[in-house]
Amino acid sequence: MSVGSVMVARPFxxxxxxxxxxxxxxxxxxxxxxxxxxxIATLKEHHYTQSVSxxxxxxxxxxxxxxxxxxxxxxxxGKFLLGRKCKVWELSRMWAPDGHDRNLLSKAIAACVRYLKxxxxxxxxxxxxxxxxxxxxxxVYRAASWVYTGRSSEVRYYIGPNNEIAARRRFHxxxxxxxxxxxxxxxxxxxxxxxxxxxxxxxxxxxxxxxxKKLVLTAGRPSRFPSxxxxxxxxxxxxxxx
Numbered sequence: 001m002s003v004g005s006v007m008v009a010r011p012f013x014x015x016x017x018x019x020x021x022x023x024x025x026x027x028x029x030x031x032x033x034x035x036x037x038x039x040i041a042t043l044k045e046h047h048y049t050q051s052v053s054x055x056x057x058x059x060x061x062x063x064x065x066x067x068x069x070x071x072x073x074x075x076x077x078g079k080f081l082l083g084r085k086c087k088v089w090e091l092s093r094m095w096a097p098d099g100h101d102r103n104l105l106s107k108a109i110a111a112c113v114r115y116l117k118x119x120x121x122x123x124x125x126x127x128x129x130x131x132x133x134x135x136x137x138x139x140v141y142r143a144a145s146w147v148y149t150g151r152s153s154e155v156r157y158y159i160g161p162n163n164e165i166a167a168r169r170r171f172h173x174x175x176x177x178x179x180x181x182x183x184x185x186x187x188x189x190x191x192x193x194x195x196x197x198x199x200x201x202x203x204x205x206x207x208x209x210x211x212x213k214k215l216v217l218t219a220g221r222p223s224r225f226p227s228x229x230x231x232x233x234x235x236x237x238x239x240x241x242x
Contacts, residue, residue, distance in 0.1 A: 027062065027063075027111065028060050028061070028062045028108070028111035028112045028114065028115045029060060029061045029062070030058060030059070030060055030115060030119065031059040031060060031061055035061070036059050039059045039061065039066050039068075040052050040059070042066060042095065043066060043068070043093050043095055046095055047093055047095050048131075048134050049093075052068065052092075052093060053068065053070035053073075053090075053092045053093070055070055055071045055073070056070065056071045057069065057070040057071075057092065058070075058116065058119060058120075060108075060111075060112040060115060060116075062104075062107065062108035062111050062112060063100075063101070063104055063107075063108065064096050064097055064100050064104065065094065065095070065096040065100065065104055065105060065108040066093070066094070066095045066096070067091065067093065067094050067108055067109065067112045068091075068092050068093040068094075069089045069090065069091055069092065069112070069116050069120075069126070070089065070090050070092040071089060071090070072088055072089070072090040072127060077090075077127055078124065078125065081125055081127065081149065081200050081210075081211060081214060082124065082125060082202075082207055082210040082211060082214065083210060083213075083214065084210070086124040086125060086207070087120075087122050087123050087124050087125075088123070088124065088125045088126070088127055089116065089120065089123050089126055089127075090126070090127050090128060090129075091109070091126060091127070091128035092128075094108075094109075094140075096108075105140045105143075105144075106140055106143040106144040109140070109141070109144040110144060113126065113201070113203075117203060123203055124202070124203060124204055124206075124207040125200055125201065125202050125203060125207045125211065126146075126200065126201045126203065127198065127199070127200045128141055128146065128198075128199050128200075129152065129196040129197065129198055129199070130196060130197040130199070131196045131197075132194060132196070132197060133193045133194065133196075136197075137197065138197045138199055141199040142199070144201075145201070146199040146200060146201045147199060147200050147201065147202075147211055147212075147215065148197065148198070148199055149198045149199065149200050149211075149214070149215065150197075150198055151194065151195040151196065151197055151198060152195035152196045152198055153195050158171070158183055158188035158189065158190055158191070159188060159189045159190075159191050160187060160188050161186075161187035161188070171183050
């Protein structure tokens with residue numbers, strides 16, 4: 001099983017061969033040139049969106065896991081999260097092959113965030129999303145100490161001929177841009193589904209305080225992530241990310 005996909009796949013292998021054991025926190029690797037292109041191809045093949053972000057993106061490898069950070073498409077997300085104009089990056093893709101170490105993903109997130117902070121100094125906050133429409137509840141982000149900030153607005157998807165859910169980005173990524181009529185001709189029907197779970201992590205003391213303030217509701221209660229019963233997914237089996 002892969003993160004964000006139900007496909008079984010071989011572990012991502014960087015150039016040079018050899019095994020990829022779960023490494024230490026300092027072992028996150030920024031992928032460049034051919035390694036970057038292989039990572040992009042792997043994500044397009046195995047991530048449930050079958051796409052990668054079109055904007056500026058950094059790709060990282062940590063053991064068998066691949067993680068990418070991108071500039072968010074929503075230019076107002078910083079103001080929404082922190083109440084001011086600030087620098088926000090999005091953990092846009094995450095994938096690992098079947099049989100990976102139980103704690104691989106939370107370790108990978110921590111290591112890659114550390115690297116990103118050095119690579120992109122001045123970033124105030126990170127954001128990521130977990131899509132419940134494809135079975136993702138965001139347990140790995142909670143395990144990595146990210147803060148749940150509610151759901152995004154409802155999103156549009158396409159339901160395939162075999163009842164499979166396909167993200168719109170699958171048909172609007174890179175050079176593969178299909179019109180609605182062309183998508184429907186393939187047997188897909190457009191549908192509106194519940195929004196994604198949103199998580200955030202402040203990278204500065206100020207951002208963390210602003211994020212905590214944002215989470216206090218008018219009634220004085222902190223924002224609450226749905227219980228396991230409400231999610232419909234037992235916490236013990238939560239292994240999926242974005």
